Amino acid sequence: MEKLDIKNQSKKGILKTLGTMFKWMGNLWPLLIVAFIFLFIVSYVRTLLPLFGQHIIDVILGFSDGGTKLPAYIARYIVADTLVKELIIAAGMILILAIFRAIFIFLRRWISAHFGENIGYRLRNKLYRKIQNADYYFHSHSETGDLIQRCTSDVDAYRRFVAERIVEVARLLLLVGLSIWQMSKLNTDLTLISLVLAPVILLVATVYFKKVKKEFALIEQNEANMTTHVQENVSGSRVVKAFANELYEVKKFKNLNRKFTDSDYKLIKKMAFFWSSTDFISFMQYCLIAVFGIIYASRGVISLGTYITFLAYAGNIIWPMRQLGRVVGDFSKTTVAVNRLEHIIDNKDEYDDSEPNSKPKILGHVKFKNVTFKFDDSNKHQLVNVDFNVEAGETVAIIGKTGSGKSTLMKLLVRILDYQEGDVFIDSTSIKDIEKHYLRSNVGIILQEPFLFSKTVEENIGIADKEVQTDRVENVAKIAKVHDDIVNFEKGYKTLVGERGVTLSGGQKQRVAIARMLLKPKPILIFDDSLSAVDTETDIQIRRALKKEWKKSTVFIITHRITTAKEADKIIVLEDGNIKETGTHDELIKIDGLYNNIWKIQSRIDFQLEDGEDNE
C-alpha cells in the first residue's frame, strides 16, 4: 500500500488553506465574530484595571496633582467627602468591572465551546460519511491507522486552531494593542521603550517553535519504533519464547528505549535554554521600563501612579509574546492537518448526483458482455473481454489461480469496482443504470475475509434489519451451520464479537457473515471464496441448505475446491483475466486444460493413498 502523498498539497498557499479552514466553519462563523466582540470587551475592561491604581495613588491618596487617567465616565463616580469612602467606591467599581469581565469571559468561552464543538462534530460526521462513501480504490490505497489519525488528531488540530488558537491570537493581539493604546495616552517615550525588546521575544519564540517541530518529529519516530517493538514482542510472544530470544528482545528494547529517552531529553535541553533565555529578555524589558520610569517619575515627567500603571501594562505586552510565537510556529502544523483532511473531504464519493436512481425488479439473469477492466493505477488488464451468460437460479462456480481476476469479476457485479469496457446486464438492464444501494441490496456478496462489527453475534447477524426477530436470526444461523457453534459459546447469541469479546475462528466468521447475508432474500448471491475456512463437509451442508431455501436465486461461488465446482450448473475457469473454459465438471475434465490440471494436482495427494479403495 502506498502512503498518501501530502507533500505536493502542503505546498499550497497559506491563503488557500485559510480559505479552506473558513469554508469548513460553514454557517458557524458568526459565532466567531461574537466571540471576538466579547473578547474586545474583556480585554478593554482588563486594561482599565491598572488605571484604578493610578487613580487611587495619584488622586485619592494625593501623590500627584496631575489628575486621573481613568475615563471620565468612571472617574466621575469616584467622588465622596472622605478618603475612605472614595477608596470604597473605587474598590466597588473594580469589583463591578471584575464581575462584568467575568461574565463576558464566561460568555466568550461558552460561545467558543459551541463554535469549536460544533465544528468538530460536523467535521467528524462528514469524514465518517466520506469514508463510508469512498470507493474501493480509496480504501485499498489507504492505511487504516493513517486514516484514523487524520479523523482524530487532525480534526482536533483543526478544531483547536479555529476555536482556540485563533481566539487566543485575537486575545493576545487585543491585549497588546489596547495596552499600547492606553500606555500611549500616558507617555509616548515610555511606550516606545516598552516595545524595544518585545519583537525580539516574538521572533525568538517563533523561530524556536518552528525549529523544535523537527525535534518533535524525531521523538515521535523514536517512540513509534519503541512501541512497535513492544507491540510485536507482545503479539509474537509465542515466537519469542519458543526461540528463547528473551535476552535479545530485552537488549533490543533497551536500545530503542534509550534512543527515545535521549531524544526526548535533547528537546528538554533546548526547552531549558529557550525558557530561561526568553525569561531573561523579558525581564530585561521590564528592567528597561523600570529604569526609565524611575528617571521620569523622579523628574516629575510622569506621576508615581502612572509609573506603577506602566509596570502593569508592560506585563500585558511582554508575556503574550512567547505565546504568540508559539501559535505562529505551530501554524504550519495546522496547515498540514488541514491538507491531510482535505484529502478525505475532497475525495469523490462513490455515490454522486450522476448516479441513476432506477430500481428495476431483479430476477437473477446475469450477462457479462465483453467486459474489460483494469485498475486506474495499473497498466495491466485484470479482466479482458469477459463474456458469459447465467440464467436465473443457476449456480456458477468460478475457479482460477490467485490473481486470475475471480474476485475482481464479482466485485464488478456489485459495482465495488467499475469496468471500463463492455457491459454487465442483470435482467437486460445495464448495472450502471441501477441505483447502487438498490443493486447491492439485491446482489449479496460475502467476502473472503468478512468483517464483523464489535457487537453481539445476534446483532451482527441481524445487522441489516434492526427489527429482526430472534428466531429469524437463529434460522439463518442454522442454514449457515453456525448455530451450533454459537449456542456453545458461554453467552450464546449474546456473545460479544471482536476486540473486546470472543475471537471467532476464520470459519466461524465466514459462517456468521453468510448468515448475515441470508437475513434478507437476494435474487443474486456471491460467495467470494467465503467458504475457504469452512471444512468441506460443512461447505456442502451449507450449500445444500441454501439451495433448498433459495431455489430461485442465482449463486456465484468462487472456490478452490473441486467438490464445490463439481456440483455447480456451470464452471467458469479464469486465467490471467480471460475465461479459459466454461462448462460442467464432466465436460471440463475431458478437456486438457487448467481445470483438468487443478483437478489432477488436488488428487495427486490421493495417489499416495494406496488404501483409498478400501473406503467405498
Next chain:
Amino acid sequence: MNDHLHDEESFTSQKIDWNVWKKILVFMKPLKKYAIFAIIFMILLATTDVVYPLISKFAIDDIIRPNMNGADADLSKLAVFIALYIGFMIIQAVSVFMFILFAGKIQTELAYNIRKEAFHHLQELPFSYYDRTRVGWIMARMTSDSRNLSELFSWGLIDLTWGFALMIILVVVMFIINWLLALVVIVLVPVMALVSIFFRKYILKAHRQIRKINSKITGAYNEGITGAMTTKTLVLEDNNYNDFDDLTGDMRVRSIRAAMIQGLYFPTMLFLITLGVALVYVVGGNLVFQLTISVGTLYLFISYVWQFFEPVNELAMLYANFQQAQASAERIVSLIETEADISDSPEVIEKYGTLFDYKLENFEEIIGDVKFDNVSFKYNIGEQVLTDFKLDVRAGQSIALVGHTGAGKTTIVNLICRFYEPTNGKILIDGKDYKNRSMGWLHSNLGYVLQDPHLFSGNVMENIRYGKLTATDDECVAAAKAVEAHEFIMKFEKGYDTECGEGGSRLSVGQKQLISFARAILSDPKILVLDEATSSVDTETEQVIQVAINKLLEGRTSFIVAHRLSTIVHSDRILVLDKGKVIEEGTHRELIKKSGAYHKLYTNQYSEEMLELSIR
C-alpha cells in the same frame, strides 16, 4: 472470556493508596539527586519571584518618593536598583535553566526505568498472561501510564515545590512587612484553594468521560474503515452513520459541558483575586493615608495578591493529576507484580541460569524423547482439557494430532512448549521431568511454527536469523534454500533485504509461512512443533509448502497439529483425539483399516480427496 480481561476502568479508585506509591517511589531512588537539585533551584526561583516586587518597592519608596518634592532628581540609588535587578535576573534565568534540565532528566529517566522494568518483566511472564491480556492494555502501560507517572514525578514535583515555597515565602514576607494587609490577602487563599479543588475535580471527571467517548469514536472510525467493504455489500451506510452520529453528538454535549465548567472556573478565580486587590486598595489605602505604610508597600501587596493565583491554581491541578496518576500507578504496579505462574525453580536457575543469562556449559545435549506421564490439565478458567494423558514418543518420530476443535490438540502443543504446565503428572524429556531443566534449555532445543506465522518488522534476513541469532548470512540463505523459500525471496527487488512490514504485513500468507519454516530450520531444533495452517493458499503454493514441511520434519521429534492430508499420511503416528483422550492411534494405513473414528473423520474432513478418488 471478557470478564477476565484487564479492564481500563477497573483501576479508578478514588482513595490514595500509599502502598502503590511506595512501589513507584522505588523507581525514583536512583534519581534522588536530580530531585534534590530540582527542588533547590525551584526554591531559588520562588525567592526571585518574591524579590522582584521588593526591588520595585525600593525604587518607589527610596528613589521616586524622595525626589518627588525636590527640584533636582537624585538618581544615585538607581545603580543599586539596576544591580539588584540584573543580579536577580541572572539568578532567575539560571534557576529556570537548571530546573528544566533536572526535571527533564527525572521525567525521561523515570519513564525509561519504568518501561525497562515492565518490558523485562513481560519477558518472564508465561503465555497464559498473554492469553488473557489484550495487546492494547500492555501498550497503554508502556506509553501513556509511564508518561503520566514520569510527568507527575518531574513537573509535578516542580509545581509542588514552587507552589508551596512561593506561598510560604510570600506569607512570611507579607507578615514581616504588615500583618494587617497580610491577613487581608491570606484570608482569600483558602477560599481560592477550595474553589480550585472543587472545579478541578469536576473538570477531571468531565475529561475522563470525554476521553472515554473519544476512544469509542476512534473505535467507530476503525470499524468504519476496516469494515468499509462489508458495509457497502450490506448497504449499512445509513445505519452506521446514525450510530456514529449518536457518539459524536454525545461527545459534543459533554465537551461543551466540560468547557462550561472550565469557563466558570477561571472567571471565578479571577474575581476572587480582584476582590483581594480591591480589599488591599481599601485597607492599604487607609494605611498609606494614616502613614502606617508607604505607597511602595501598597504596590507590593497589590503585586503579591496576583502572585497567589498561579500557585493555588497549579497545586489544585496537581491534586487532580495526582488522582489521575494513581490509576496509572496502580496499573503499572499490577503489571510489574503479576506473578509468573510458570517459572524455573531456584535450583534450576542455579544450574541453568535465568532467561537472560544462560549457563550454557551446564546445558545437556538433547536426544529428543518426549513422554507424557499421566498428564492432566485444565486452564485457569474452563473445563478439564486433559485427564491422565499418556504418550511416549521416541526421538525422531513424527506425531500427527488430529481431531475436532476443542479435542485438546493445541493444549498438548502448549504443554510441550511449556507455555503452560501440567496441572498433574509430568512431561519427561529424555526421561527427565522438564521442570528440572530450565525454560531456556527447552526452548533452545525446540522449534515452533505457528498456524498464522508471526514475523517481525525488519527485513527477510533478520526474520530468518531470529531462529538463531548468531547465524551468518550464508547460514540464513542455506536455511531459506532448504525450505524452498530462496526462490521467491530472490524474486523480490531487494531480495533478503526486503522489509517484511509490521507483523510481516507486506508478505502473502504463503510467503510468511515459508520464511517461518526457514527460521525454524535454522534453529535446528531436536523437537519441532508445527501448528499447521488452515487458511487456503492456491494449489501451487500449497505444494511448495508441502515439500518444505517434509524437509522440516526430517530427523526431528515432531508434533503436528495437522490439517493437510499429506502431512498426516506422512507422519509416523497419528493420534486421534477426542475430548482430551486418545481414541485411536496408529499409522494412516492401520487406522483406515480400523474403519473407526479416524476413518469417519478422514472421510468427512477430507471428502474432497475422497470424491476425486471416486471419480477416478
